[in-house]
Amino acid sequence: MHPALRVATIFVALGGAVAAVFVALDSSRSAPSEGAGTPGATKVRIQLNWVPEPEFGGIYAAQQDGLFANEGLDVEIVKGSAGTPAAQMAASGQVEFAVTSGDQVLTLRDQGGKLVGLFAIFHTSPMGVMVPASSPYTSLEQLWHSDATVAMEAGLPFVRYLNLKYPGGKVRLVPTGTGLAAFERGAVAGQQAFISSEPVQMELKKVPVRFLSLAEGGYDPYTVTVATSASYLERERATCAAFVRALREGWTRYLADPAKYNPEIARLNPAMGLDAMAIAAEKQHDLVAPPKGSGDEVGWMPRERWERLAAQLKELGMIKEPPASIDAVFWNAPK
Structure with a gap:
């Protein structure tokens, strides 16, 4: 992380x-x-x-x-x-x-x-959520209102922000302890990310991803x-x-x-x-x-x-x- x-x-x-x-x-x-x-x-x-x-x-x-x-x-x-x-x-x-x-x-x-x-x-802010390029989720609002599983630490300030901004969401958060392994095998729909870290690792592995910016969601x-x-x-x-x-x-x-x-x-x-x-x-x-x-x-x-x-x-x-x-x-x- x-x-x-x-x-x-x-x-x-x-x-x-x-x-x-x-x-x-x-x-x-x-x-x-x-x-x-x-x-x-x-x-x-x-x-x-x-x-x-x-x-x-x-x-x-x-x-x-x-x-x-x-x-x-x-x-x-x-x-x-x-x-x-x-x-x-x-x-x-x-x-x-x-x-x-x-x-x-x-x-x-x-x-x-x-x-x-x-x-x-x-x-x-370079923080956000990384999803596969083929993901149906094109915004944090869509993701938060879904029942998807996302690898993210629940105690982060921006998680509190998203919960407050998009109440009633069914998104399920799981710890990021396995690194990017769960994301790579498709076990999670999204992964918390820093623009110059996790997306870079995926690009080197030729795995296309999309970055949902936290700043664009209002927390910057x-x-x-x-x-x-x-x-x-x-x-x-x-x-x-x-x-x-x-x-x-x-x-x-x-x-x-x-x-x-x-x-x-x-x-x-x-x-x-x-x-x-x-x-x-x-x-x-x-x-x-x-x-x-x-x-x-x-x-x-x-x-x-x-x-x-x-x-x-x-x-x-x-x-x-x-x-x-x-x-x-x-x-x-x-x-």
Whole structure:
């Protein structure tokens, strides 16, 4: 299961008391890191919540092309895994930056942690449900009102959203513990998916699929978001601005030429081949690049998106109340 899906489930199950335990974790348990080692530069770390893949392509492009160094930063990119508590590590100050999600930023804040979103890698959520290309279901509404069986973790925030939006559905949810095996043999009609993960695996196997976007269904959180602690932003605003500038340029370059940077990502993650990375980069491109005609830069976060997400999480029972000031939840560095 992709970390954006796995961690969301963990957050639902844990609650505030147990989630607080993560804050005490020792960052020395993290996987080996990649750093530029620039003498005299400001040293910072960014903790990934997953292994190196194209969803982090702009981060690696910024490192490879010396964009962090140009901003006076010596950046360690710390590899993650399925269980890495990246959000809690940033909130507790164990790392300066972390890749997390918008709903985690708000959920953790509701539990007393103080995270601030700095850069939305995906402007449109890459989460959804994958169905066979021959499936009769062409929308999440159709699927949810059917009696089909779908491999999906019931505790996910977007499952709560779909249950609320499409009440009375007979869809049957089963755990995803067998990976994609049940989907491949036709035992389930759909599979929860991340656009650059499960659909890529199916394309490599020449299995045609259709992706039913969660964002098109009305739930569109910033699924892959770079965040920092409120205290670090207050103390090191110039460093945060420099970091975001490098990310913007890194992502602009990665979007233009992913093939230039994928070999280094593949070196760090031999389990994912260059063919898979090329497909993933293509599938995620339009969800990362700024919407055409918007005038926004990559990573930019409109205030209303955070307001809408906070209202949705309250309606879903994920947070007690929206933050008193939504402006405390995110910060767009000056363009």
